[in-house]
Amino acid sequence: xxxxxxxxxxxxxxxxxxxxxxxxxxxxxxxxxxxxxxxxxxxxxxxxxxxxxxxxxxxxxxxxxxxxxxxxxxxxxxxxxxxxxxxxxxxxxxxxxx
Amino acid sequence: xxxxxxxxxxxxxxxxxxxxxxxxxxxxxxxxxxxxxxxxxxxxxxxxxxxxxxxxxxxxxxxxxxxxxxxxxxxxxxxxxxxxxxxxxxxxxxxxxxxxxxxxxxxxxxxxxxxxxxxxxxxxxxxxxxxxxxxxxxxxxxxxxxxxxxxxxxxxxxxxxxxxxxxxxxxxxxxxxxxxxxxxxxxxxxxxxxxx
Numbered sequence: 001x002x003x004x005x006x007x008x009x010x011x012x013x014x015x016x017x018x019x020x021x022x023x024x025x026x027x028x029x030x031x032x033x034x035x036x037x038x039x040x041x042x043x044x045x046x047x048x049x050x051x052x053x054x055x056x057x058x059x060x061x062x063x064x065x066x067x068x069x070x071x072x073x074x075x076x077x078x079x080x081x082x083x084x085x086x087x088x089x090x091x092x093x094x095x096x097x098x
Numbered sequence: 099x100x101x102x103x104x105x106x107x108x109x110x111x112x113x114x115x116x117x118x119x120x121x122x123x124x125x126x127x128x129x130x131x132x133x134x135x136x137x138x139x140x141x142x143x144x145x146x147x148x149x150x151x152x153x154x155x156x157x158x159x160x161x162x163x164x165x166x167x168x169x170x171x172x173x174x175x176x177x178x179x180x181x182x183x184x185x186x187x188x189x190x191x192x193x194x195x196x197x198x199x200x201x202x203x204x205x206x207x208x209x210x211x212x213x214x215x216x217x218x219x220x221x222x223x224x225x226x227x228x229x230x231x232x233x234x235x236x237x238x239x240x241x242x243x244x245x246x247x248x249x250x251x252x253x254x255x256x257x258x259x260x261x262x263x264x265x266x267x268x269x270x271x272x273x274x275x276x277x278x279x280x281x282x283x284x285x286x287x288x289x290x291x292x293x294x
Contacts, residue, residue: 011125012132029149030126031114035157038122062125 001045001066001074008049008065011037037064045070103139104131107146113154115161172213179206227283234276240269 003009003017011033019027028036040046041064049063066074107130111123133142182203189195244265248254254262 011129015129027145029146029153030129031149031153031157033129034122034126035118035153035160038118061128 001040001070002078004046004064004066005071005074005078008063010061010063012061014064040064040070045073100131100134103134103143110150113150114157117161118157172210175206175210175213179203179210182206227279227286230276230279230283232276233272233279237269237272237274237276240265241273244269 003014003021006017009017011030014037015028015033037046041048044067046064047067049065050061053063104127108123108127111119111126114123130142130146133146182199186196186199186203189199244262248262
């Protein structure tokens with residue numbers, strides 16, 4: 001969902017964006033990607049936008065974007081993760097000073 | 099070479115549930131072809147095989163959980179239960195028959211009851227606050243009826259005083275419940291319609 005914060009993407013671009021955001025650590029396979037998209041569509045967090053915009057796309061790729069509710073959830077999750085990392089970082093010993 | 103690999107991948111896609119395959123099969127094959135175009139085939143295949151092994155059972159489980167269980171198994175177990183009871187009754191004089199039929203009858207009956215319980219439709223929870231008007235109308239109606247009656251009859255007879263007071267109390271309680279539920283219903287509606 002965080003990968004869709006910048007706007008709509010098709011499956012392959014979304015896969016690339018996830019890999020990019022995770023510095024290559026997370027590389028989704030097609031089954032994982034479309035299974036996740038299917039669940040997010042069912043939950044109303046993302047929606048397909050393929051037919052909403054005229055496209056010059058011979059391969060008829062399917063595009064997805066966050067719904068307003070999905071965007072709110074993604075931003076809230078981002079804030080939660082940032083707050084958690086911030087809290088943990090405060091309690092870790094800092095770099096040794098000489 | 100790529101065409102053969104994609105055809106092989108398509109063959110694997112047949113292992114997914116039909117509904118999922120119909121919806122995403124073409125996109126998955128296309129995505130696989132794009133990966134082959136941009137990455138070494140060995141790496142793509144290794145990742146895809148792991149992905150297939152992980153997601154095929156998951157998608158089947160999800161598809162199974164989406165569909166309500168049918169009456170086939172409960173019917174079969176019920177038939178077994180009835181048969182076992184019949185055998186126990188008919189062959190009850192034979193200890194050997196009774197020793198086998200009775201436990202089978204008891205266990206299959208319990209199992210059948212449990213299966214029928216699981217197949218019943220899940221009740222959609224009602225919004226209790228949506229019933230506010232029933233309480234309000236009932237309470238207000240009773241209150242008006244009591245006021246009109248007591249005004250028309252004048253002083254209450256000795257024996258009717260207590261029931262009338264109880265009816266007044268009930269009318270007031272119902273009216274208050276109706277008002278409280280109405281306020282909660284309006285608040286819940288505002289919360290549902292709030293943007294974001």
